[in-house]
Amino acid sequence: xxxxxxxxxxxxxxxxxxVLLLRGYMKSRARLLFWSGLCFTGLALNxxxxxIDMGVVPEIDLSLWRTIPALIGISLLVYGLVWETR
Amino acid sequence: MAGALHxxxxxxxxxxxxxxxxxxxxxxxxxxxxxxIVLLLLRDxxxxxxxxxxxxxxxxxxxxxxxxxxxxxxxxLILFEPSGIPRYRYAGADETADRLIRELASSYATNREEVxxxxxxxxxxxxxxxxxxxxxxKK
Amino acid sequence: xMAAVVSGMLVAGYLxxxxxxxxxxxxxxxxxxxLFAAAFALLAIxxxxxxxxxxxxxxxxxxxxxxxxxFGVIVFAIIDKNRR
Numbered sequence: 120x121x122x123x124x125x126x127x128x129x130x131x132x133x134x135x136x137x138v139l140l141l142r143g144y145m146k147s148r149a150r151l152l153f154w155s156g157l158c159f160t161g162l163a164l165n166x167x168x169x170x171i172d173m174g175v176v177p178e179i180d181l182s183l184w185r186t187i188p189a190l191i192g193i194s195l196l197v198y199g200l201v202w203e204t205r
Numbered sequence: 206m207a208g209a210l211h212x213x214x215x216x217x218x219x220x221x222x223x224x225x226x227x228x229x230x231x232x233x234x235x236x237x238x239x240x241x242i243v244l245l246l247l248r249d250x251x252x253x254x255x256x257x258x259x260x261x262x263x264x265x266x267x268x269x270x271x272x273x274x275x276x277x278x279x280x281x282l283i284l285f286e287p288s289g290i291p292r293y294r295y296a297g298a299d300e301t302a303d304r305l306i307r308e309l310a311s312s313y314a315t316n317r318e319e320v321x322x323x324x325x326x327x328x329x330x331x332x333x334x335x336x337x338x339x340x341x342x343k344k
Numbered sequence: 345x346m347a348a349v350v351s352g353m354l355v356a357g358y359l360x361x362x363x364x365x366x367x368x369x370x371x372x373x374x375x376x377x378x379l380f381a382a383a384f385a386l387l388a389i390x391x392x393x394x395x396x397x398x399x400x401x402x403x404x405x406x407x408x409x410x411x412x413x414x415f416g417v418i419v420f421a422i423i424d425k426n427r428r
Contacts, residue, residue: 122403125412132415135422136340143339147318151332152339158361166411173403182400186350193357200364204332264372337374340425 123174130166133159154199161192222312222323229305233280237321237331238265242273244310246283246295253284253292264334282306351395358388379421386414 140156143149168185234240241263246254256271263270274293278285282302286292297303313320362384369377390410394402402408 122405122408125408126402129411129415132419136418139339139342139422140336143335147335147338149332149335152335155336169402173401183347183350186347186354190350190354190357193354193361197357197360197364200361204364204368260373264374266371266373333368333372333377336368337372337376337425340376340422342422342426 123170126166126170126173130163130170133163133166137163149203151199151203154195154203158192158196158199161188161190161195165189165192222320223308226305226308226312227323229302230309233282234309237317237334238263238269239273239277240309240313240320242270242277243282243295243306244313246293247297247306247310250295250297253286253294255290255292259293348395351391355388355391355395358384358391362388376421376425379417379424383414383417383421386410386417390414 137156137159140152140159144152144156165185165188168188172182172185230240234243242259245259245262254274256274257267259265259274260267260270271291274283274291275285277283278293281299282296284294284296286294309320362381365377365381365384368374369381387410390407393410394407397404399407402411
């Protein structure tokens, strides 16, 4: 129960970061912010799917599906960090 | 004072960056770091600054602050005061330069991206700085 | 097996990101980057602990506490940035 609350908060925080970064990207056009924004979107999805897996559909195991958005997100972030910074 | 002041009104986001300012900036203050150093020194002309004070205030590494201060001093935009630790102060000797730098101060405060884009011809937004700035909630 | 590979990639990704944030911190002296580096390091540790333990679900206290700590650091970084 506490775990679900925690992961909801994590999803909310990730979503906030994603919004701030994508808004920042629209203002500054710095591509790093675009990739970072996508990364935090992936992390938010990861937390969200975790909550769904725990609370809504405990019979089905979503473990790999949960992790894929996080993996894609972090890969995009690393790509952005490597190529979009001086 | 210069005779014919040529104003090309580029009305971008309600600020106007004059041609004269752009010409002045090109080749002298082309990056955000350089502009911010000069504007910082302009803000308080009664005092002089060391490189580490500037780096702490503006969020840049002290070595690059020191190098930039030295280069700006050699251009004459700021004064170099040799002492134990080198200190720098806003020069303000040249009337035209002073007027343009004050104009820069108000334009830059309103919209730094537009100023940088006008000077560089493209967006040179420092990605690291932009990342940190993205988290400022009040815009 | 696949899950372990994916987890390993995730841990490595978090650590690489943390290292970049550490570099940004030394370049810019902005505390936000040090905090983000710590947050991503915590995410890496959480993922690693989860994988090693072999637990099928992340509902054990240690796992969600680590996640909470990581995102708490990020929230603190945002608050801190807006206080100055």
